[in-house]
Amino acid sequence: MSTPPASVAVIGGSGFYEFLDDATQVPVETPYGAPSADIAVGRVGGVSVAFLPRHGQGHAYPPHLINYRANLWALRSLGVRQVLAPCAVGGLLPSVAPGDVVVPDQLVDRTSGRIQTYVQTGAVHAPFADPYCDRLATALAAADPGVKRGGAMVVIEGPRFSTRAESQSYAAAGWSLVNMTGHPEAVLAREMRMCYSAIALVTDMDAGVESGEGVGQAEVFEMFAANIERLKGLLATVLADLPSPDGCACSSWADELELTYTIP
Template identity: 80%
Template sequence: MADSRAEVAVIGGSGFYEFLDDATHVPLTTPYGDPSAPVAIGTVGGTRVAFVPRHGEHHAYPPHLINYRANLWALRSLGVRQVLAPCAVGGLLPSVSPGDIVVPDQLVDRTSGRVQTYVERGAVHAPFADPYCERLSNAVAGVDPDVKQGGAMVVIEGPRFSSRAESLSYAAQGWSLVNMTGHPEAVLARELLMCYSAIALVTDMDAGIEAGEGVGQAEVFAMFAANIARLKQILTRVLGDLPSPDGCACSSWAEGIDLTYEVP
């Protein structure tokens, strides 16, 4: 059905459970199980948009138990080719502060035990030197001069926060952000030939930044909630003027490769 198709998707982060007005909700199942919630579909700035809350309705799923494969596959099955992914992050370097919105350009995986690919047989190796779509990230950064661009986001398993020593070690590597959900989301989007950009809201400075400080769940959720309207405004502006994904390397990398999994 035409009203069940979408060109772009937004995956909502902690506390970001609704986005579209007058949306149609589409219950879907996938070869990988059910997504976190029924996918909402609506129109923003003339663009058909799909929305799914990453953690499910009412934050049902902790970061290590999210069905990332089902979420991305469900979105692709609706026609989605571009994904905007707001997320809560901790700051690791003085170059970022609580309340900043950052579009990172690198990702470091420090998760364990998560299924991070659709490849279950054969030789299929997705390029991931640049985890995020530069064209899409530039579009996000271009709508608000206060959006910071660049930096590496290290993704940890969770659901616990980092120890002070871990936080200090991440900062010593020059990584500027720490998060629990950015992987395998980004690589699964790449395997499904979709453009993907994280939009990171810095909710706190992580445990190793200053002695005597640590991060707590209440402050993370409060900071994210305080910035929901701002994030929605940025997303609305981006969605109203997105460049076409045609010809992007995110979707063309598999040309000449026999994929051993289905791209819906």
Template identity: 75%
Template sequence: MTSADVAVIGGSGFYSFLDDARSVPVETPYGEPSAPVTLGEVSGRRVAFLPRHGERHAFPPHLVNYRANLWALRSLGVRQVLAPCAVGGLRPDVAPGDVVVPDQLVDRTTGRAQSYVESGAVHVPFADPYCGRLAETAGRQPGIKTGGTMVVVQGPRFSTRAESQHYAAQGWSLINMTGHPEAVLARELQMCYLSIALVTDMDAGVESGEGVGQEEVFAMFARNVERLKVLLAALIGELPDPAGCTCATWADGLDLTYEVPGGRTG
């Protein structure tokens, strides 16, 4: 097995996923990915796993090589990406322990390489940042909430109370440090992408919150890793055929000015 159909990108504390996994180092034009990709089988599908922050959390959110990570997965044949991540809650309609599939994203990061486009006119549609087909499938899984906006901040610091209150006042429900540019890079490479957000805490500006600390975030994620693995395995077993999805067909008829490893899809 040297290829995969589906990828899981593990978040903070989520450093392994596959049984009897085979490690496959991948070279990319953008440097090394966060860790060697591992390949295995889950629910009858060929799956690649990559820990976003490295095997021992070597890379903080603003220094993750997102371009190398997504390119490496696409070069192995991946067409669908499931991306678990730790998030804070901004509004009372979410609570610690909830697993949420957001449907919108707001980028508040700075200085990150967020595109493969380095020349020419290639404008990527991103009105709906997550794959609708994957979201619909996830919404049928017990224990997963759907909908809401995730704001992605630069990190590595947590928000001030004023910032948190501002984000909540916009109607945004989740806050995270890694969801961008991961989602848009997947779109540029014509892959279906879905964020699967575990709420680990209520952010600093929420009335019931007392500020956020790394220890509580990591502890909550650790307590829920096995639960996430079960949810992911069930979801992988029900993923739809990616053929014809608009996540891939947006580039039909366009002259892309960057390489899509493995060839373009439609």
């Protein structure tokens, strides 16, 4: 049986383990090992869509042990050129609140020890000043007037939550969201020449926002579960009318370069 192609992918975050009805489950082998799970391929609004649960089925992989390289390579091997990536985040500034859906426009890496590139030899330097695709962000904001656009998401190593001092330092820097999985996912998508946008659901206000308060796993998972159908509805609306990725800088950055890794 031939492998069904997909032009768009959704990577599901914590608690977001299923998305497509009547999907074909596609096992994919990669040069970087196994992805988090088999990839489900189905159709939404006439568009062929791939779905991959970031943490695997049943949340098998914590954020620091996700095989991000295998995940993005596997999606690209099915023909994916655009990625929508829901994720759970903590809020750091009063401009966001629990229940908000935010499409950030900046990323700050505070992880450690994660392999964050396909480049193993030679001179290949992907531009990353703007880590997210502006076209996808515009489409997401247009699909739901309640979506907030902009802000910086700082990505921490995890799996522990931040100390109060860490949260306060992130807020003081002007960063509005904190997350554990947004990096290296975004930069690997850029190296694979795919458009990528995070869709951040604010599940809590992080530890440093109010003295005496902190974040716990239960409230994060509860808030994400309470908003799953809302996220699925947003995704279905966007997927039915996505702009073409042709000519987007997310891909064209490598047009004149000799890449030293393989894009499937």
